[in-house]
């Protein structure tokens with residue numbers, strides 16, 4: 001505010017603690033995927049996360065449902081690192097999903113079975129989806145092991161707060177932590193902060209959405225046979241329920257997730273309301289008589305904040321539209337038999353030469369975001385950004401000048417699913 005008092009900070013020399021080819025900032029689904037993808041292409045990668053675990057909303061936020069990896073007609077459209085995550089979780093007996101023979105099946109009994117796990121949404125007539133329920137603590141462990149195995153340098157507990165630029169290039173990102181301010185030098189950056197902190201610092205244009213905060217939580221001691229109509233979901237732990245509780249009807253205010261005052265309001269109000277809801281469930285809802293609260297999302301679950309206005313803004317009407325520069329594909333968790341192709345240009349900012357966005361803050365409109373923000377889509381755009389950044393360095397070409405055909409071939413070779421270039425958006429055989 002213009003009339004706010006200000007203080008002047010002394011000029012400061014900040015130590016440069018590391019340098020790397022690619023700096024990935026934000027360790028959610030997209031950041032995890034970007035870092036591993038780039039490392040596997042030979043880039044030297046540092047992944048920095050402000051908290052002490054990987055996964056972001058997909059673990060600490062208790063959003064523990066991969067919705068969805070198919071097109072709603074029984075065909076898988078998100079593969080690559082997201083598929084590998086499922087396999088790594090499965091190897092630890094830490095996830096649950098319908099077998100492939102059932103994907104696309106409209107059988108009411110089957111649909112109801114998976115709906116109880118939170119794996120079927122939208123309006124009828126329903127079909128079984130390739131969606132996955134998993135355990136968040138297992139996700140965190142799998143992710144730590146995965147980045148270590150890949151050779152990604154992981155730095156926790158550092159909060160990106162500044163950029164150093166040389167013209168239109170980012171040369172360093174500055175992090176604040178208990179060790180003070182420290183810089184990391186890099187050749188390229190992927191912004192996977194969810195809130196687009198990096199592209200905002202780089203003065204790239206963006207849209208800022210205000211949303212109702214949610215706070216998911218889990219309870220144990222639930223009688224699953226009785227709790228069917230409670231709005232809770234089964235989890236992979238017997239007697240444990242996931243409560244996808246939101247404040248939309250209860251909190252009469254949307255919040256700006258980049259405003260700490262709004263976040264403070266949301267933290268206090270949502271936690272108070274979660275406790276009210278726990279009391280209501282225990283006293284009024286069948287199956288919850290002996291249930292108890294086990295964990296609550298670590299921060300408010302916000303679907304949306306900043307979205308990049310990049311070289312292309314993917315629109316609601318682009319559903320089922322093919323793009324020559326498609327680098328990721330996602331189904332729609334509330335719609336059947338349709339996909340969004342996500343073009344490379346939706347990851348590219350307008351000005352900054354060595355920056356890409358991935359995950360929920362990519363360049364899409366509010367309606368397309370409904371689909372592209374989902375965890376599998378964030379894995380897919382993260383993977384695309386990681387491979388693109390590594391390729392641009394190995395070919396010594398700017399990110400914007402990358403041969404997208406080569407990028408697509410590299411993604412498919414790495415395991416991602418993409419449609420034929422320039423072909424229909426409907427899934428076909430893998431290339």
Ligand SMILES: Cc1cc2nc3c(=O)[nH]c(=O)nc-3n(C[C@H](O)[C@H](O)[C@H](O)COP(=O)(O)OP(=O)(O)OC[C@H]3O[C@@H](n4cnc5c(N)ncnc54)[C@H](O)[C@@H]3O)c2cc1C
Nearest residue numbers: 026028029030050056057067160194301302303359360375
């Ligand atoms: C209420 C709700 C329900 C949802 N339901 C589903 C669902 O059922 N299924 C589904 O697939 N998806 C669902 N989603 C969407 C999905 O959870 C998220 O969009 C997705 O997990 C986002 O991943 P991300 O990596 O882009 O961002 P995030 O998960 O937000 O990760 C960003 C990471 O960056 C870190 N970070 C942020 N700023 C900085 C900084 N300045 N410096 C360093 N680190 C930083 C954060 O700590 C975080 O770890 C839901 C979302 C919400 C809010």
